Amino acid sequence: MALRVYNTLSGSKEEFVPITPGKVGMYVCGVTVYDNCHIGHARANVVFDMIFRYLKASGYDVTYVRNYTDIDDKIINRANRDGVAYNEISERFIKEFDIDMARLMLQLPTHQPKATEHIGEIIALVEKLIEKGYAYQSDSDVFFRVDKFATYLKLSKRNLEDMQAGARIDVDERKEHPMDFALWKGAKPGEPYWESPWGNGRPGWHIECSAMSMKYLGETFDIHGGGKDLIFPHHENEIAQTEAATGKPFVKYWLHNGFVNINAEKMSKSLGNFFTIKEVLDRYDAEVLRFFLLSAHYRSPIDFSDQNLNEADQGIERIYKALAGIDERLAAGCPGAAAGEETAELEEKLGTLAARFAEAMDDDFNTALALGHLFDLVRSVNKALPMAGKELLERVKAEVAGIAKVLGVCDTVPAEFLKRMQERKSSALDISVAEIESLIEERAAARKAKDFKRSDEIRDLLLSKNIQILDSAQGTTWKAK
RNA sequence: GGCGGCGUGGCCAAGUGGUAAGGCAAAGGACUGCAAAUCCUUUAUUCCCCGGUUCAAAUCCGGGCGCCGCCUCCA
Secondary structure (H helix, E strand, C coil): CCCEEEECCCCEEEECCCCCCCEEEEEECCCECCCCCEHHHHHHHHHHHHHHHHHHHCCCEEEEEECEECCCHHHHHHHHHHCCCHHHHHHHHHHHHHHHHHHCCCCCCCECCEHHHHHHHHHHHHHHHHHCCCEEEECCEEEECHHHCCCCCCCCCCCHHHHHHCCCCCCCCCCCCCCCEEEEEECCCCCCCECCCCCCEEECCCHHHHHHHHHHHCCCEEEEEEEHHHHHHHHHHHHHHHHHHHCCCCEEEEEEECCEEECCEECCCCCCCCCEHHHHHHHCCHHHHHHHHHCCCCCCCEECCHHHHHHHHHHHHHHHHHHHHHHHHHHCCCCCCCCCHHHHHHHHHHHHHHHHHHHHHHECCCHHHHHHHHHHHHHHHHHHHHHCCHHHHHHHHHHHHHHHHHHCCCCCCHHHHHHHHHHHHHCCCCCCHHHHHHHHHHHHHHHHCCCHHHHHHHHHHHHHCCEEEEEECCEEEEEEC
16 A cells, blocks of 8 residues: 555656655745635645645655745836836735635644745856756846757657747747747846846746745755646746756656646636635635645545535535534533444444555545545444444544544534535524524424424425525524535 | 537536445425425436447547637636
8 A cells, every 4th residue: 555646747647655765855835925716726736735645645745845936027017017116026925825815724834935935045046057058048048958859758758849830929039949948047227136147137937946946955856746737847947947957857756636627727817717715615615625726636636516515515414513513522422322123334434444545546646536436435434423432432533533634624523514505604693693593482482382384484484595494302403505 | 720628307516447425406205284394105127329348438549510718817
């Protein structure tokens, strides 16, 4: 039972063998901080958070680095538009990013470096590339010489000729080859800049990741991740720069997550069909969103829609209801505990859960299958609950907690989660709690008087307002649907 | 045009050679004054289509159709 991961570089699943036994170095491309993040960013970050958690749970000592790209054309454009300094924009959206990630229950990476705090390392790397003949200055820009790097495009598996045939970009006369890319960009008047041997300027987009990943993880490290859209050009260029400079392999395993789609089309800024994390969290619980994102394999596209989010909501509530049932029974002292067919089934499911979970996760982080196993357990729990004893229920809780910690879902106290969902749904009702409760009292009186016509009228009236009546031996409660 | 991916029940989604997980939804039953929740049962002889390989294919090979992504910044 060993972890296998899909490596974009080889195009196949490979056994995960870290460079240094017991340790993992992982770098994930963060965001360019020029605006609020959308659900696509949420997916990438949740996915790699899950991977980070699972590697740790598997016993690895993980160094996880996720950068902030805090200097870039988009940041400058936004700053000009808003009439503020570039760093006002970057600092603001770093804060917003941190808030969003915290709401999505992400664990903090080991390091979160910023490009602007590594200008020295970037300049040194560019100088080394010039020295080795892999880069050249042209005006106040520095470009990477792609045809000098023999294995260029090995990650995206293309060739230079085809790329140029399909190229839609204007040819820059200052480049030796149309595909050469910028390592350093000279500053135009009014732009932010740092001093360099090539004049005042700023780093190109790709070089920062090479400089920062090497600084924190060494010249060769285990895992580099990001969205599929970064394969070309970003990751391809990172490989070229870094391997040209060091002469060593850059990264052992390249992992890429699939897109979030809207109506089967990629969510993106340019298409304008995106939802920000903040917008979505106004309408859905963060844990529901996380659950939704983990309900498909991380490499598959996932379709964002109200229906799919509502299904995720129903699904996670099913799990929490079972867990809440366990807590209630434990609090009541497990009356009438007895072994039977049902508890035997639960024992059996429980005994294999950890192994089935590990097997799913070891197969390229198959969270969809892992969640399936959790639902499987839930069914057995519900069945056995009326007769289950304390020891068995405590074990269920412990096993589920272990899984919840890795996935970052179902990790809340069940009663609190369900209450939170109720509050969220209740706040959307167009009827006050006082009105609901008075109607319920009236219904109780009608029921007592066997006036079922009236009691049913009240129930249907409430139902029409999305309120479900729940009768039990302890009395009547209600919930928002 | 080049490269890559996908097509599994009403919907979502696992499953890469051994005879279709799981969730949502729906229907019937138990429970209930009636409901809801929960439990039980049912819902793909079949995995886009057509060929082929094999004792055996959703899974491999060939062809076709459809959808998507990358090739420009993008998670």
